[in-house]
Amino acid sequence: MTNTHQRPLRILLAKLGMDTHTVGITIIAHALREAGMEVIFTGLKQTPEMVAAAAIQEDVDVVGISTLSAGHTRNLPKLARLLREAGAGDKLLLAGGVIPEEDRPLLEEAGVDRTFTMGSDTRDIVAYLNEWWAQQLAADA
Amino acid sequence: MKQKVSTLDPTVKDQTTRDRATKSEIEEEVARWESETRGPFVAANPERREEFLTQALKWPINPLYTPADLDALGFDYKDDVGFPGEYPYTRGTGPNGHRSGFWTMTQVTGFGSGQSWSKRARYMLDQGLSGLILEYDLATTNGYDSDDPMVEGEVGRAGMALDSLEDLEEAFDLPFDQLKYLMSVCNAPQPVNLAMIIAALEKKGVDPKDFVLHIVNGILIEYTCVGRYIYPPEHGLRLATDCIEYIIKNHPNWAPISIISAQLQPAKANPVQEIAFSLAIACAYIDATLERGFDIDTVAPYFHFVVNVDMDFFEGICKLRAFRKCWARLMRDRYGATKPEAMKIRMMTSPTTTALTLQQPLNNIGRLAIMATACSLGGAGENMTTPLHDEAHSLPAEEAIRVGAALQHIVAHETGVAETIDPLAGSYYVESLTKQMENAAFEEMDKIFDMGGALKAIETGYFQRALGREQYERNRDIEEGRRLWVGVNHLKLDEEKREINIFRLNDEMESEQVAKVRNLRARRDQALVDNALEQVREAARNGSNMMESCLAAVKAYATHGEICYAMRDVFGEYGSDSQLGGI
Numbered sequence: 001m002t003n004t005h006q007r008p009l010r011i012l013l014a015k016l017g018m019d020t021h022t023v024g025i026t027i028i029a030h031a032l033r034e035a036g037m038e039v040i041f042t043g044l045k046q047t048p049e050m051v052a053a054a055a056i057q058e059d060v061d062v063v064g065i066s067t068l069s070a071g072h073t074r075n076l077p078k079l080a081r082l083l084r085e086a087g088a089g090d091k092l093l094l095a096g097g098v099i100p101e102e103d104r105p106l107l108e109e110a111g112v113d114r115t116f117t118m119g120s121d122t123r124d125i126v127a128y129l130n131e132w133w134a135q136q137l138a139a140d141a
Numbered sequence: 142m143k144q145k146v147s148t149l150d151p152t153v154k155d156q157t158t159r160d161r162a163t164k165s166e167i168e169e170e171v172a173r174w175e176s177e178t179r180g181p182f183v184a185a186n187p188e189r190r191e192e193f194l195t196q197a198l199k200w201p202i203n204p205l206y207t208p209a210d211l212d213a214l215g216f217d218y219k220d221d222v223g224f225p226g227e228y229p230y231t232r233g234t235g236p237n238g239h240r241s242g243f244w245t246m247t248q249v250t251g252f253g254s255g256q257s258w259s260k261r262a263r264y265m266l267d268q269g270l271s272g273l274i275l276e277y278d279l280a281t282t283n284g285y286d287s288d289d290p291m292v293e294g295e296v297g298r299a300g301m302a303l304d305s306l307e308d309l310e311e312a313f314d315l316p317f318d319q320l321k322y323l324m325s326v327c328n329a330p331q332p333v334n335l336a337m338i339i340a341a342l343e344k345k346g347v348d349p350k351d352f353v354l355h356i357v358n359g360i361l362i363e364y365t366c367v368g369r370y371i372y373p374p375e376h377g378l379r380l381a382t383d384c385i386e387y388i389i390k391n392h393p394n395w396a397p398i399s400i401i402s403a404q405l406q407p408a409k410a411n412p413v414q415e416i417a418f419s420l421a422i423a424c425a426y427i428d429a430t431l432e433r434g435f436d437i438d439t440v441a442p443y444f445h446f447v448v449n450v451d452m453d454f455f456e457g458i459c460k461l462r463a464f465r466k467c468w469a470r471l472m473r474d475r476y477g478a479t480k481p482e483a484m485k486i487r488m489m490t491s492p493t494t495t496a497l498t499l500q501q502p503l504n505n506i507g508r509l510a511i512m513a514t515a516c517s518l519g520g521a522g523e524n525m526t527t528p529l530h531d532e533a534h535s536l537p538a539e540e541a542i543r544v545g546a547a548l549q550h551i552v553a554h555e556t557g558v559a560e561t562i563d564p565l566a567g568s569y570y571v572e573s574l575t576k577q578m579e580n581a582a583f584e585e586m587d588k589i590f591d592m593g594g595a596l597k598a599i600e601t602g603y604f605q606r607a608l609g610r611e612q613y614e615r616n617r618d619i620e621e622g623r624r625l626w627v628g629v630n631h632l633k634l635d636e637e638k639r640e641i642n643i644f645r646l647n648d649e650m651e652s653e654q655v656a657k658v659r660n661l662r663a664r665r666d667q668a669l670v671d672n673a674l675e676q677v678r679e680a681a682r683n684g685s686n687m688m689e690s691c692l693a694a695v696k697a698y699a700t701h702g703e704i705c706y707a708m709r710d711v712f713g714e715y716g717s718d719s720q721l722g723g724i
Contacts, residue, residue, distance in 0.1 A: 015317050017295050018279030020368025023408055030613040043716070044368050045283065047291065073648075074294030098499075119499045119629055121620050 009133045011062040014042040014051045016075045024097060024118070025066040031122035037129065048075050052082035056090060061130065061136070068097040068118075073106060080111030092132060096120065146475055146590065147583035167209045176453075196624065197411040198455035200577065202418065206569035214576045221466075221576060225562045228482075229469040231462050231575065233520045234485035238562030239553070244521040246321060247272040248551040255311030257650075258301045262315055264539065268546040272322035274526065276300035277334075284709070286332045286369045286702030288655040296651040300326075303334070303408070304575055304658040305700045308339035317347050318513055322397075322524075324355040329371040331358045331384050336691035355396035357446065357698060358384050361422045361595055361615045362401055365604040366408035366717070371705060372712040374599050380687060380708075382429040387688040389443060396445050396487075398426055402464075403449035407495045409519045409611040412460040412578055415584035416467050418595070423468075425595040427476070437476040441586060443485035448517045448522070449493040455574055458565060461519030463554060463578040470583075488522030497530065500628035501618070505530035506544060519634045523547060656702060657670065665698040673697040681711035 011032060013025055022044070022137055033039045042054050055063045063083070065076060076095055085091055095107060097117040102116055193202040203210070223229055235241075242685030262273055268274030272375060277300040280292035286304050287296045296302050301312060304701060326597040328336035337354055340401055354714040360377035363370045370377060381398065383550035400417040402410075410418060430440045449465060468486035472478040492512030497505040509527055516525050527548055553559055565571045589598050598604050625631040673694035680690040687708075694704050 018283045018285075018292055019281070019295070019299075019368070020283075022366070022368060026609050026612050028614045030609075031616075045291070073296060109261060117499060119149040122616065125481075 002007050004136070007138070008036050008038050009062060009129060010040070010058065011037040011064055011129070012040050012042060012055050012058055012060040013064045013066070014046050014052070014054070015066055016046055016048060016051065016079065017071045018045060019066075019068055019071060020044050021066070021097070023121070024068070025038055025064075028064065028096065028122060028125065031126060032129070035126040035130070048079040048082050051079055052086055055083065056086055056088050058133040060091065061133070062094060063093040064094045064096065066097050067095060067099065069113040070095070071105055072099055075108055077110035084111065092129075096125075145587050146471060147580070147587050151450050161266065163233055165303055166214075167207055171205070171207055171209055174205075174447060195300065195456050195574070197409075197456055198578075199411075200574075202570075208569060210573045212568055214573060214580075216572055216576055222566055222572065227472070228484055229466040230485055230565055231466045232563040234465060234487075234538040239517070239521065239559035240562070243553045243559065244517075245272050245524045246270055246525045246546065246553075247322075247324070247489075247524050248275055253381045253642070254313075255301060255303075255308040257297075258312045259314045262312075262320070265542060265546070266316065266319050268543060269550070270546055271319070272324070272326040272524065273320060273325065276326045278302050281334075282327055282329065282369045283699060284702060284705030285699050287651065287658050289702055292569060294651070296654050302650075303327075303337065303701055305661055305698055306337055306340050306344075306695050307657070307661060307698070310344055311338050313341050313345050313347075316353065317345065320352075322353045322355065324357065326357045327365050328357055328367075328381075329369055329377065330701065330705050331356060331360065332380055332387075332687040332691045333382050333695065334587045335387070336688060336695045337701070340692065340695050349392050350394060353395060354392070355399065356384060356388075357399045357401060358397060359399055359401050359404070361425060361599060362404050363499070363598045364480075365405065365422070366608055367404050369508065370715050372708065373715045374596055374710040376708075377715075378429055378596060381426060382433065383687045385426065385430050385440075386433050386435075386445065386686060389430075389439070398445050399445040399447055399489075400426075401447045403447045403491055405608070406449040406451060406493055408608045409615050410608055411458050411611060412463075413581040413585055414607060414611070415460065416464055416578065417580035417589065418598075419464075419473055420467060420582070421586055421589040421595040421598065424471070424475075424590075428594070430552060431628075434437040437472065437478045438480040438483045441472050441476070441478055442480075442485075442487070444717045445487040445489065447489045447491065447524075447526075449491050449495075450512045450519065451493050452496045452513065454515050457512065457569060458519040459571055459574040459578055461488070461516070461522075462571075462575045463582065464488065464562075465520065466575070466579055467582050468469055469630075473585075482538075488520070489524035489526065490516040490519065490522045494528040494529060497528070497698065498626065499720065501634065504628055506548070509545070509548055510551065513548055514556060514558055517552050517556075518565055520563065521559075601697075661698060662700070669697045670694070670699045670703070674703060677707040678711055679702055681708050 013029055015022070015025060029039050029041060040058050040060065055071050058111065063077065067076070072095060080093055080096060083091060083093065089111070092113050093111060094114050094116065096119060099115050099117050107115060114128065194200060195202060222231045225232040225238060226234065255615060258498055265273060276578065278297050279295045279299050279369070280287055280289065281300070281303045285292045287302050293542070325334060325338060338354060342352070358381050360370065360381050364374050364377065385397040388395050400419045400423050402415045405415050405418055431437065448461060448466065465486050469484040472484045478484055496508050496512060512528055513525065527545045529545045533540045558564065559699050589595060592598055592601070592603060619626055619630055622630055673690070675688040677694055680687050691704060
């Protein structure tokens with residue numbers, strides 16, 4: 001990661017596929033923005049290809065995917081692979097929503113850095129991101 | 142210009158005509174009780190919170206309600222409450238509550254292929270349910286076939302995969318002597334879905350007069366908060382109106398339109414927004430249907446509402462009572478309906494899934510029981526659907542289905558709440574809250590009508606922004622502890638043991654479904670299909686009712702996605718980023 005300096009963290013929030021449950025992602029967007037982060041939303045009904053392209057084009061630090069329709073075991077590993085193949089594997093990849101416990105190892109192995117399931121506190125997500133961002137800035141300095 | 146709906150009711154009485162002696166006597170007594178009895182107690186025993194508020198509306202709750210509160214609101218028993226089965230239907234649209242028969246008990250089901258849906262549906266009928274709800278996967282509801290690259294990983298997951306008439310022929314391998322009611326939830330491609338069901342029922346030899354098909358046909362709420370839209374809103378409204386017109390003319394015993402207020406509630410609409418947004422949306426469909434030459438007394442009885450109840454017991458009960466009354470007033474005073482059938486709301490109720498927690502999922506059984514009781518006390522409507530306690534974890538397992546079905550029987554047979562009609566009527570709190578909700582809902586409706594109605598409120602993002610604000614604020618209430626939620630921010634467990642079984646989908650299902658639709662395309666009469674799809678485009682262009690061309694296309698085994706694409710060719714697609722509140 002280059003030229004991070006003291007700029008705010010940039011995060012792309014996205015919904016993959018036909019899953020259009022938006023309450024969670026709306027709350028997260030408000031919370032991250034209130035915490036001073038730059039939040040970009042892709043819109044609904046995105047393919048992994050569209051999200052990977054947007055992540056690179058918008059030069060974000062973090063990609064956050066909200067998933068509530070059980071499509072996560074396929075589309076999240078695909079997104080992780082596409083990001084790696086495009087040389088953007090250093091971006092933090094987060095997933096949130098309805099993700100059963102036993103799917104987490106599969107997602108982690110595929111390259112999802114962290115999952116926040118339904119009921120997670122937005123303050124925990126903000127704290128996690130702030131800590132990660134501080135580490136990036138420190139490593140960059 | 143139409144008069145404000147909030148001032149249309151000619152029965153609202155002038156305060157000065159009331160019996161002031163009675164009123165002041167009670168007020169004086171309340172003041173006396175405050176200073177002599179309650180005041181000293183509270184001074185010694187401070188209240189457990191600074192302010193007591195209703196959960197969603199955040200309206201202050203008084204320590205005590207008396208007849209004085211009702212007087213202050215201009216409450217009049219005859220005008221505001223009346224009698225069951227009579228205007229304004231606050232005490233129920235039926236004249237005998239649940240004493241002649243319970244509400245129909247239903248549950249949502251739908252996943253996998255047509256065959257697996259049929260198997261699960263049989264299981265549910267065996268558990269004592271008499272009606273079913275058929276939900277489709279997100280490929281279907283967004284207008285794609287299972288092999289479309291847009292929907293990889295979604296096939297059969299959130300509901301049944303429906304690619305062609307073949308799939309419904311398999312799904313309908315059911316005892317239709319037991320199954321008398323089916324609700325189908327497929328909004329954006331509604332004419333295609335309706336045509337497929339009609340064709341499949343024909344093939345099964347089901348007499349459409351002996352069966353009730355209930356289509357949701359709720360595209361305007363999809364634009365507002367759900368997101369499963371395809372075409373721009375004006376075309377969405379036209380397709381919905383086509384289905385309403387077709388059903389009224391051809392299957393008058395069916396239900397052509399539902400306003401799923403129960404989708405606004407999970408998007409965090411408060412009860413006033415739910416009533417006002419739902420009714421304003423209903424008005425958009427009604428106005429479009431009236432333009433096709435029907436009169437209000439014919440059209441209004443076809444409208445159905447599905448309303449959720451959340452955990453605030455009294456907000457839930459009062460919302461159901463106010464909903465009935467607001468519809469009655471709106472039909473009578475805004476549209477000039479004259480027949481009782483037009484003024485009686487058709488309502489289906491349900492405990493909300495959004496009250497359920499991922500944490501300690503067995504607690505959800507308790508929540509569901511309380512909410513189902515509130516539904517019943519609020520009048521239940523013709524149908525009650527119970528969600529399942531494990532929904533936050535994954536798609537439901539069979540044990541959860543059994544418990545969910547039992548739950549409604551427990552409320553109906555064991556609690557006694559259904560033995561008298563509208564048992565909470567006359568409660569000073571319940572009547573105050575009902576009346577306040579009604580007044581606030583009419584004010585909000587006026588705001589929406591002033592901006593040009595529901596279609597404009599959608600196109601300008603008014604609904605979406607309003608809901609986005611509620612979503613953020615209500616989440617903060619929980620995170621900052623203003624609202625306690627067991628398992629989430631209260632009585633949390635450090636390490637949670639898994640308490641439930643999770644139903645898992647077979648991953649091979651998607652590839653089987655993809656192969657199936659490709660196989661169909663290879664063996665059908667392609668010339669017939671091409672011609673049928675051109676007829677669909679032509680109908681879309683020339684504004685005639687889409688149903689005839691959709692019926693011909695599904696019977697030629699044109700696929701669901703192909704017909705939806707034919708309409709995309711004419712209508713275009715709606716921007717996908719339009720609906721997020723405040724993002």
